[in-house]
Amino acid sequence: MRPLFSIMGTIILLLNSSFLLAQEDNKVIKIAAGEWPPFIGQELENFGQVGKTIQEVFAQQGYQVEFHFLPWKRAFSKTNDGEFVATAVWMYTEERAELFHYSDPVAQEQFVFFHLKDSPFEWQTLSDIQGSHLGGGLGYSYGEQLDSMIEKEQVTIHRVEGVQKAFQLLEYQRVDLFPEEKHIGLFYLDKMPIETQEKITYHPTPFLANDSYLMFSKNHPEADKLLNLFNQGLATLKEAH
Known part of the structure; x- marks a missing residue:
């Protein structure tokens, strides 16, 4: 008979492994967005042309995108505060570049x-x-x-x-x-x-x-990693087309 603590340890290990796998299968990126039809919008099919691109790029990297549509100023401020990892989509300005990392152009x-x-x-x-x-x-x-x-x-x-x-x-x-x-x-x-x-x-x-960009918050702990993943995936998507 195997010792009880050994059996319990195996069960705990299996549970932890299952939990980690579930986390990996459920990677969600929350992005604040403004209404900008036909490029991006809550009521558009696939959230619009840009919304579709953003979803496809992150899907290649194993992530699901969750868009939160807000008034532009609120999307900006909440992303700057780190509540969202990124906000879509914006033109480049030096003032914004002080607060955000810019992706490669998406439109x-x-x-x-x-x-x-x-x-x-x-x-x-x-x-x-x-x-x-x-x-x-x-x-x-x-x-x-x-x-x-x-x-x-x-x-x-x-x-x-x-x-x-x-x-x-x-x-x-x-x-x-x-x-x-x-x-x-x-x-x-x-x-x-x-x-x-x-x-x-x-x-x-x-x-x-004007090029439009996804802006990643400098106040979000995963911004650098996700920015790099997004740019890599975007380059791959553009090559495929």
Whole structure:
């Protein structure tokens, strides 16, 4: 007969092994995200193009992604506090780089000026829009140069919550131009009444071509490890396509 303590030790060892295996099979990464359709969004299939990419990359590494959709400022602050390991998706700024590690680019955005078809619009440099009244989103950045023009009041901006509200400002001629990422603008414009869609177009030349990144919190203990895993998986995914 085997000693009782030996049998109990074997049982404990088996239980510990099973627990560790269960942990390995249930690796979950919590990511804070903002609504940015069609790139990423809570109601989109696979959480959108970028959401799908993020999930596929981490799945290659054996992780499951759990998105938490929050207002942009809250997603930023909670990730900065270390509550989430990363937040999706953001353009690069030096100020943010002081708080976060940036992944390799996961998408590219093209920002254009939407305008009324009855108000022809041409531009070559951003200085051409000086004096214009813009529509814009709360908390949005439009790139260093246009942000600087807004700060210096070379242009004015009426910020509202939501892309469709900004389009309404444009439709009712309360603003001259609406700077927005082309795919996002068209996504929301397509959901508006036909009469609104028929009034609005955009200038084809982007004023900003911008990469989007997953930002990893410098205050999260696993950020460095998961950043490296993500970049490796992203490179593999891009090679496969």
